[in-house]
Amino acid sequence: GAGVSQTPSNKVTEKGKYVELRCDPISGHTALYWYRQSLGQGPEFLIYFQGTGAADDSGLPNDRFFAVRPEGSVSTLKIQRTERGDSAVYLCASSEGKTGGLDTQYFGPGTRLTVL
Amino acid sequence: DQQVKQNSPSLSVQEGRISILNCDYTNSMFDYFLWYKKYPAEGPTFLISISSIKDKNEDGRFTVFLNKSAKHLSLHIVPSQPGDSAVYFCAASKAYNTDKLIFGTGTRLQVFP
Numbered sequence: 312g313a314g315v316s317q318t319p320s321n322k323v324t325e326k327g328k329y330v331e332l333r334c335d336p337i338s339g340h341t342a343l344y345w346y347r348q349s350l351g352q353g354p355e356f357l358i359y360f361q362g363t364g365a366a367d368d369s370g371l372p373n374d375r376f377f378a379v380r381p382e383g384s385v386s387t388l389k390i391q392r393t394e395r396g397d398s399a400v401y402l403c404a405s406s407e408g409k410t411g412g413l414d415t416q417y418f419g420p421g422t423r424l425t426v427l
Numbered sequence: 428d429q430q431v432k433q434n435s436p437s438l439s440v441q442e443g444r445i446s447i448l449n450c451d452y453t454n455s456m457f458d459y460f461l462w463y464k465k466y467p468a469e470g471p472t473f474l475i476s477i478s479s480i481k482d483k484n485e486d487g488r489f490t491v492f493l494n495k496s497a498k499h500l501s502l503h504i505v506p507s508q509p510g511d512s513a514v515y516f517c518a519a520s521k522a523y524n525t526d527k528l529i530f531g532t533g534t535r536l537q538v539f540p
Contacts, residue, residue: 346528354471354516367526404470415473416528419470
């Protein structure tokens with residue numbers, strides 16, 4: 312079956328521009344996560360959706376970052392006024408969203424964002 | 428404040444031998460621990476997990492050990508194969524069910540013939 316897909320795979324932008332990164336979760340998965348991985352680091356949590364609502368957005372670094380999931384499936388991570396420090400690989404993961412048991416997160420290949 | 432630490436950035440092991448990857452954590456609220464494997468240009472792939480109520484979980488060549496009192500876990504791969512060469516991330520979660528993962532910085536494992 313299809314896994315988590317992310318588009319684009321690579322994005323190069325200039326400082327100050329706006330970017331959108333898209334994530335298509337595994338069909339039927341209700342939970343969706345965004346992480347950011349900088350060079351030499353592990354993935355760092357940004358935001359988590361259960362259905363359409365953001366259940367935990369405590370990882371968003373500032374108000375330039377915003378994410379939506381309007382129909383409970385596809386999600387878009389939006390970054391305004393990009394800065395060079397935003398350069399990283401942005402990873403999306405999805406899970407069944409079940410309770411009472413391990414809810415394994417499955418990751419997409421990521422979008423490599425480079426801000427010049 | 429790094430809550431999950433992998434102090435060895437790299438490890439080199441001969442094919443057929445045992446690989447031992449280590450992970451330490453500081454937050455006693457962590458309840459679930461996972462290992463992910465990552466190849467270049469791919470997302471992390473789930474490998475194995477362990478709940479805080481256990482001290483060992485085994486899946487084929489992979490075994491994870493948890494020492495709660497020491498806040499330490501390890502991943503054993505035996506026998507190691509060249510295809511195991513990848514970056515391995517340790518991750519922890521505060522909840523048994525759906526929750527964010529806190530990752531370590533990773534250990535690059537190289538298995539040579």
